């Protein structure tokens with residue numbers, strides 16, 4: 001059932017107003033100068049997790065190094081993650097890589113041209129598939145992102161929560177009704193850009209809004225209450241005690257496995273505790289005892305307590321304990337770790353948290 005009170009003709013007028021606004025106000029960005037689905041895909045995935053100003057550099061570096069699916073598919077995963085470093089959500093980089101390999105394997109290196117094929121690529125959801133297909137191929141699929149939720153909830157004064165299934169389905173159907181099938185790519189970009197620049201979360205420019213006369217939330221005085229969201233769940237705290245172990249000017253690292261955060265990234269030997277731990281507690285853990293059966297094997301050089309590091313559902317409280325191993329031989333229990341060539345991680349991708357730690361060392 002439609003949640004839209006407007007007629008098809010007035011919806012076309014809203015779309016036309018947005019497209020006209022877009023023509024006058026849009027930001028000039030490299031992914032808007034192309035209809036190459038590969039580049040549009042890369043830009044969409046990068047922009048899902050960062051602002052345009054920061055994402056632009058990543059986009060240029062990524063597409064400069066990997067100009068097409070074949071180049072991305074041929075790269076080692078470490079290099080892909082390294083170029084992604086700092087953006088977070090590393091599973092997205094791994095999915096890009098896996099999808100590029102599938103494009104090479106199943107589509108001969110040519111980006112697929114139909115919605116079902118694009119949607120079937122690893123990591124490509126409804127939003128990304130709609131963005132690629134509408135912008136690159138002119139297919140009539142509506143994009144629904146945070147900006148679209150905000151604009152639609154205000155224009156139609158909808159109080160359905162945007163982070164619940166019922167609300168998401170209603171907004172998806174409204175976005176589809178509003179889509180202008182004659183120019184879906186332009187319409188989608190206009191709606192998203194309007195939300196990003198004009199109908200912003202706080203202090204939207206209602207006075208100078210070309211849609212003010214049609215905006216039901218403005219008429220009802222509910223702009224500040226739209227969109228409606230459920231209360232956020234509190235992130236779970238985790239306590240990481242990292243050992244930055246230096247041996248003969250080199251550092252020990254290990255690669256994180258699947259099933260937890262930061263899959264595939266490198267980190268220091270880690271001892272996770274259930275609450276913040278001091279050094280006395282760290283050295284009493286069984287894990288520390290396994291790595292250092294004898295106290296004479298290391299010297300504690302110092303500690304850096306990092307500011308809380310926020311992930312979507314976790315807050316990481318990390319302390320990095322810096323140790324030096326004076327002996328000529330690396331103790332046997334530590335030989336399973338990767339040894340870097342110098343004191344830093346070199347070309348290995350590390351989580352942003354550890355990147356920041358290395359920055360503190362200068």
Ligand code: SF4
Nearest residue numbers: 199204206209212215
């Ligand atoms: S009038 Fe205000 S709330 Fe309504 S669409 Fe325009 S900027 Fe957004």
